[in-house]
Amino acid sequence: MQLPLDVEYTRPLISIQDMVNFIDKGERYLKRASEELNEEEELEFLQGIILSPDYQREYRSKAKEESSIIESIIVGIPIPEIFLVRTGSNGIQLRHVMDGQHRLTAIYRFVKDKFALTELELLKDNEDFKNKKFSQLSKEIKFRILSSHLSVLEFEAFSNDDMEIELFKRYNRNTKPLEKHEISMATFYSKTSLYITNFLNHNIENQDKDMVSKKLIKIYNVTTDRKNKQRNHQELCIIFSIINDGPNVIYKDGVEIADKYLEVQANAYKDGENSNLQQIKNKFNQFNMFIIKLSEFIEYPFSSAIFKGEDKRSVKFHTGVSMVLATIFYYFDIDMNSPFLLEEVQDIILNSPLGDETYNASSTNMRNVMNYLYIKNKVFDKEYKSMRYKGNISSDIIQVLNKNE
Known part of the structure; x- marks a missing residue:
């Protein structure tokens, strides 16, 4: 029997080392997304993961929560499955995160030396881990982390936007409900949408040193709360x-x-x-x-x-x-x-x-x-x-x- 909707997916295991490399590709792509790219440049971003799609709320996590995720990896406790979705573009093949953004962000930030382990539960008495950043760990532990595998549920590009919206709602039910525009941003990914986000981010970052950015931030009333709730994005x-x-x-x-x-x-x-x-x-x-x-x-x-x-x-x-x-x-x-x-x-x-x-x-x-x-x-x-x-x-x-x- 042919069902009216057919969800295609695979369940690969991806090493943390590969995951970090894929996220690096996604980060580099975000910086160049508004440019016209040739075929060779597009291949550079192949399979990149967009860790922080513009529909996701601002990343907020305490050092204790991030450390707990890394501790689980070190001692071998499985990390909950990560959900990725292919963009479906005929050009660049990318993936964005449907569920698991905070887990991936914590892992990525730790490998990039952005925080030190703190308030560990299982390893709290081990001086080899207390207040240590990734670069300060032993070679053996670094290998253990980078060679660990994450379970991934990877969806093929959805031919039906309603299905992607429904899946996104279902997999995010345990978090604060997203507003309508945030859900639309989760589903309707494009360079234009990304350009709007980059416009907001660029002017926020440069408002103290660039007069035009300062004016635009004021004119469009860009505040942390309004930006995080995607009010500014919707208005633009x-x-x-x-x-x-x-x-x-x-x-x-x-x-x-x-x-x-x-x-x-x-x-x-x-x-x-x-x-x-x-x-x-x-x-x-x-x-x-x-x-x-x-x-x-x-x-x-x-x-x-x-x-x-x-x-x-x-x-x-x-x-x-x-x-x-x-x-x-x-x-x-x-x-x-x-x-x-x-x-x-x-x-x-x-x-x-x-x-x-x-x-x-x-x-x-x-x-x-x-x-x-x-x-x-x-x-x-x-x-x-x-x-x-x-x-x-x-x-x-x-x-x-x-x-x-």
Whole structure:
């Protein structure tokens, strides 16, 4: 009998030495993922393991917990099975971690001398291990660790995304439940999604020495908590969708727009299609120039302060505001040096649902936003001094909006 869904997997044993080498490949790949790679360069990353996919929560583990994992390996206690999933791209063949990220991270960190053994249970009286890093262990123990094998359940690339989502949920039930966007990130892997994560990480790392990074971290309200919960990633997915493909008036809200954007990018990646990542990056850089310009007038340009005036109580990043600004960027050629720029951006925002005090529906429903801008307030028919309408509203959007009338 042919089942409607068929999960293919193997159960290899992988030595810790090989596992560390595979993770090294994955780490090197993450640093170059946004580049165009030739065939020889792709082979360099073959079978690499992405230890910290961007959907995983920030790694948090105490030295005692990490040490316990290493102690188990030393004394021969089996480590719970590691679950890997192949990416399924026609290009680079990589694997990401579905379950076992903390175990692998602890092992990798120890072999890389990132922490010393502490609070051991079984080896607590043995001076050969107390407060010792990997490099300080005897040659025999190093060999024992590196030659130990981990049991791995390795899934082939899933042809059905729903199946991967379901498996991910099942294997992570004992951890804090992931939110919808985090699950989407677990399933819909792509270079674009990884670029967004790298953008956030790069600016966090450089905010103290680079003025642009400092501005962007503030503008996008990138905080440890919001980044760990993937709020920043989700908000950027919405912006990327609009500035690259235009407003989508089919989906009900920003959350759905972000999920569908990840899905489209992941499908292109799986099929080996060119994601036009460089073009996406260029547009995003131009968009950031526009937002940084607005930040010269409004401290937090994605907040309601941009059309209501400064208010310390307002949230620093309002998704509805970001969607209107992304829409302006998509439909208009913008003169960044015009003295009328802020005034005219404010006019468009006030002509969106955000400016209607009687509006009580979702501020991230793109159909409603476009209905206000195109049908109700005829923004695209106006003459602006700082912006020129490109005349690029698609007939599909017009047809959907006219149906609502």
